[in-house]
Amino acid sequence: MERITVTLGERSYPITIAAGLFNDPASFLPLKGGDHVMVVTNETLAPLYLHSIHTVLERAGVIVDQVILPDGEQYKSLAVLDQVFTALLKKPHGRDTTLIALGGGVIGDMTGFAAASYQRGVRFIQVPTTLLSQVDSSVGGKTAVNHPLGKNMIGAFYQPASVVIDLDCLKTLPPRELSSGLAEVIKYGIILDGAFFTWLEDHLDELLALDPDALSYCLRRCCELKAAVVAADEFENGQRALLNLGHTYGHAIETHMGYGNWLHGEAVSAGIMMAAHTARRLGQLGMDDIRRVQVLLARAGLPVTGPKEMAPADYLPHMMRDKKVVSGQLRLVLPRSIGQAEVRTGVANDIVLASIADCQA
Amino acid sequence: MERITVTLGERSYPITIAAGLFNDPASFLPLKGGDHVMVVTNETLAPLYLHSIHTVLERAGVIVDQVILPDGEQYKSLAVLDQVFTALLKKPHGRDTTLIALGGGVIGDMTGFAAASYQRGVRFIQVPTTLLSQVDSSVGGKTAVNHPLGKNMIGAFYQPASVVIDLDCLKTLPPRELSSGLAEVIKYGIILDGAFFTWLEDHLDELLALDPDALSYCLRRCCELKAAVVAADEFENGQRALLNLGHTYGHAIETHMGYGNWLHGEAVSAGIMMAAHTARRLGQLGMDDIRRVQVLLARAGLPVTGPKEMAPADYLPHMMRDKKVVSGQLRLVLPRSIGQAEVRTGVANDIVLASIADCQA
Ligand SMILES: NC(=O)c1ccc[n+]([C@@H]2O[C@H](COP(=O)([O-])OP(=O)(O)OC[C@H]3O[C@@H](n4cnc5c(N)ncnc54)[C@H](O)[C@@H]3O)[C@@H](O)[C@H]2O)c1
Ligand SMILES: NC(=O)c1ccc[n+]([C@@H]2O[C@H](COP(=O)([O-])OP(=O)(O)OC[C@H]3O[C@@H](n4cnc5c(N)ncnc54)[C@H](O)[C@@H]3O)[C@@H](O)[C@H]2O)c1
Ligand SMILES: [Zn+2]
Ligand SMILES: [Zn+2]
Numbered sequence: 001m002e003r004i005t006v007t008l009g010e011r012s013y014p015i016t017i018a019a020g021l022f023n024d025p026a027s028f029l030p031l032k033g034g035d036h037v038m039v040v041t042n043e044t045l046a047p048l049y050l051h052s053i054h055t056v057l058e059r060a061g062v063i064v065d066q067v068i069l070p071d072g073e074q075y076k077s078l079a080v081l082d083q084v085f086t087a088l089l090k091k092p093h094g095r096d097t098t099l100i101a102l103g104g105g106v107i108g109d110m111t112g113f114a115a116a117s118y119q120r121g122v123r124f125i126q127v128p129t130t131l132l133s134q135v136d137s138s139v140g141g142k143t144a145v146n147h148p149l150g151k152n153m154i155g156a157f158y159q160p161a162s163v164v165i166d167l168d169c170l171k172t173l174p175p176r177e178l179s180s181g182l183a184e185v186i187k188y189g190i191i192l193d194g195a196f197f198t199w200l201e202d203h204l205d206e207l208l209a210l211d212p213d214a215l216s217y218c219l220r221r222c223c224e225l226k227a228a229v230v231a232a233d234e235f236e237n238g239q240r241a242l243l244n245l246g247h248t249y250g251h252a253i254e255t256h257m258g259y260g261n262w263l264h265g266e267a268v269s270a271g272i273m274m275a276a277h278t279a280r281r282l283g284q285l286g287m288d289d290i291r292r293v294q295v296l297l298a299r300a301g302l303p304v305t306g307p308k309e310m311a312p313a314d315y316l317p318h319m320m321r322d323k324k325v326v327s328g329q330l331r332l333v334l335p336r337s338i339g340q341a342e343v344r345t346g347v348a349n350d351i352v353l354a355s356i357a358d359c360q361a
Numbered sequence: 362m363e364r365i366t367v368t369l370g371e372r373s374y375p376i377t378i379a380a381g382l383f384n385d386p387a388s389f390l391p392l393k394g395g396d397h398v399m400v401v402t403n404e405t406l407a408p409l410y411l412h413s414i415h416t417v418l419e420r421a422g423v424i425v426d427q428v429i430l431p432d433g434e435q436y437k438s439l440a441v442l443d444q445v446f447t448a449l450l451k452k453p454h455g456r457d458t459t460l461i462a463l464g465g466g467v468i469g470d471m472t473g474f475a476a477a478s479y480q481r482g483v484r485f486i487q488v489p490t491t492l493l494s495q496v497d498s499s500v501g502g503k504t505a506v507n508h509p510l511g512k513n514m515i516g517a518f519y520q521p522a523s524v525v526i527d528l529d530c531l532k533t534l535p536p537r538e539l540s541s542g543l544a545e546v547i548k549y550g551i552i553l554d555g556a557f558f559t560w561l562e563d564h565l566d567e568l569l570a571l572d573p574d575a576l577s578y579c580l581r582r583c584c585e586l587k588a589a590v591v592a593a594d595e596f597e598n599g600q601r602a603l604l605n606l607g608h609t610y611g612h613a614i615e616t617h618m619g620y621g622n623w624l625h626g627e628a629v630s631a632g633i634m635m636a637a638h639t640a641r642r643l644g645q646l647g648m649d650d651i652r653r654v655q656v657l658l659a660r661a662g663l664p665v666t667g668p669k670e671m672a673p674a675d676y677l678p679h680m681m682r683d684k685k686v687v688s689g690q691l692r693l694v695l696p697r698s699i700g701q702a703e704v705r706t707g708v709a710n711d712i713v714l715a716s717i718a719d720c721q722a
Contacts (some may be wrong), residue, residue, distance in 0.1 A: 082439055
């Protein structure tokens with residue numbers, strides 16, 4: 001078992017990583033007998049894991065309610081969030097309740113925002129079940145729902161009380177979703193840790209085969225990197241923005257194509273390539289590095305070009321609505337080398353457009 | 362001009378109180394030329410004040426957008442909140458925008474929650490236009506919208522960057538709304554300041570006549586009391602709960618009667634009487650004090666009995682959904698004397714029911 005701490009003073013919390021955690025009530029820190037919980041999950045995960053978690057918690061004396069939402073990014077909305085509030089109020093759950101997010105990033109982001117807002121804030125536990133949510137979205141307290149005019153536009157910074165990562169649940173994850181998570185994994189290597197990028201080049205096949213040792217190391221390293229960034233910059237005033245490598249371009253893809261058609265990691269993968277080409281055009285990244293990134297993303301089963309339905313000009317209006325836009329200025333995360341990145345403002349639009357064109361299929 | 366500071370470390374902010382503030386761009390601290398703002402207001406206030414504020418700010422070089430919502434407690438909802446997000450995203454407004462809440466508690470609570478959630482938090486300024494919002498809701502950072510199953514159930518603790526109170530705007534406020542605000546004013550006297558209660562007994566007629574000196578003193582004293590409570594207990598873990606005197610009973614009235622039929626202050630007024638009778642039945646408040654409270658509320662034009670449509674048993678299910686309920690236990694704020702109150706748990710249901718019956722018309 002691996003345990004990492006996200007250090008945020010009074011709001012510090014543990015990330016627990018191991019196989020078989022769902023069968024042990026002690027995994028679900030800091031729950032104790034007598035606590036009232038609401039498990040928030042979706043129609044795909046409920047038949048797979050809800051029964052066993054429910055049973056384990058009830059045996060430990062926890063009072064368990066559940067709400068099962070429809071599955072999909074298009075349901076990460078204010079309207080579906082309201083269903084969570086309705087479920088909580090029907091029982092009713094008080095300020096001393098705990099929400100448990102059992103699912104991928106969609107469930108985690110939405111449940112986190114529900115916990116931030118229900119009665120102005122109740123406790124919540126992240127139980128991420130996709131690779132993407134295990135290495136990224138469950139750690140760090142960014143919560144949100146989408147708006148038809150922009151992804152993740154409504155939300156809160158709100159930290160969980162603990163994160164419970166059971167390796168076993170990746171066995172039921174569709175391969176395309178595993179690949180999507182690998183986009184964020186590879187992202188960490190590019191922005192923060194060149195040695196980890198090299199490790200990924202050496203161990204990608206084991207990860208794709210769900211080898212437990214490789215998986216366990218990979219999850220630990222990603223969570224450590226994320227925890228360090230979050231501890232240094234909880235509210236994204238500085239270096240935390242680096243985690244958005246590829247995301248400004250990627251969000252444009254997700255929004256334009258309609259939520260749920262391109263997976264988040266797929267859009268980020270194409271976006272990373274666009275950011276890499278932008279960096280190259282600004283003279284700060286060599287073709288060799290671009291090729292290493294492109295090969296690793298492609299080996300992970302990820303797209304390295306944008307959707308053929310989108311022209312470069314289709315990206316800009318969406319990119320201008322990005323949360324990183326300040327005073328109408330685009331702020332782009334660009335790699336400087338493999339293992340290092342920076343935030344740049346004032347990049348000319350024609351360079352951005354040309355880099356997107358570099359990644360047209 | 363009166364200026365009070367709400368002391369919350371980095372998040373400290375000023376409350377400015379005077380007549381004529383809307384005509385001076387300097388009132389709208391901390392705005393400066395070049396800032397982008399979204400004024401959120403309603404159909405009643407827009408024709409009265411929006412044009413002059415718009416003009417004053419634009420002359421100071423601020424870029425001003427506006428969104429005009431329907432008027433009423435029934436529109437303090439997630440659905441109407443979404444209209445604010447849509448307006449912000451259409452322009453689009455970035456993370457560096459500022460929301461200005463121009464209106465009573467409904468607009469203030471909703472705009473505050475919009476500011477807390479838009480892109481995970483943007484700056485906002487409270488410009489309260491009702492007595493109730495000037496003495497209570499605009500200060501302290503409690504923001505929320507209602508849910509059909511409970512009032513203020515969805516929200517955040519989120520502090521404004523400043524509060525701008527223009528006395529002049531009370532001249533257009535309907536008398537029934539002025540009375541509603543006086544319920545919260547009288548509440549401060551009962552829970553925190555017996556001398557202020559006596560001052561109110563002596564100056565109520567001047568307040569009802571909108572005498573500027575009386576009004577100015579009253580607003581300052583209420584804001585000072587509120588600021589002190591908030592500084593000591595921002596997140597309502599302790600003494601801040603005292604501000605809810607009458608509210609647990611009052612919320613039951615508001616919810617049962619349908620939002621908007623009983624005004625917030627009217628429900629609180631009846632609720633204060635119920636709390637006073639509960640305290641009397643527990644042997645901690647004398648009949649003399651009850652009579653003083655009842656007379657002052659009645660002089661202020663407020664109801665001292667509950668709606669005749671509601672039987673005592675109708676209150677309890679709503680009261681159990683109160684945010685102060687912990688582990689299924691009702692927590693009631695009860696006066697100990699005029700000028701002092703406390704939070705009590707474990708009050709028997711039949712005492713609560715009998716005290717509600719004491720206040721049946
Ligand atoms: N908060 C953050 O910091 C952050 C960071 C990155 C991404 N995100 C958000 O995360 C979301 C994407 O998350 P995601 O990629 O986990 O998508 P997801 O939550 O939609 O899950 C992907 C699919 O896999 C299914 N699934 C999940 N776990 C499974 C399992 N163990 N077995 C079988 N099926 C399983 C889900 O039901 C869903 O159909 C996006 O909304 C994105 O904005 C947030
Ligand atoms: N956040 C808090 O700490 C807190 C505290 C107390 C109450 N509240 C909330 O405040 C709300 C009640 O606020 P309210 O009493 O201000 O009601 P309100 O906002 O509904 O305003 C009352 C009415 O007066 C009108 N109005 C406002 N200012 C006016 C003016 N200057 N001239 C003419 N008409 C004017 C409004 O359009 C409305 O019709 C409730 O939703 C309550 O839950 C919040
Ligand atoms: Zn991501
Ligand atoms: Zn009130």
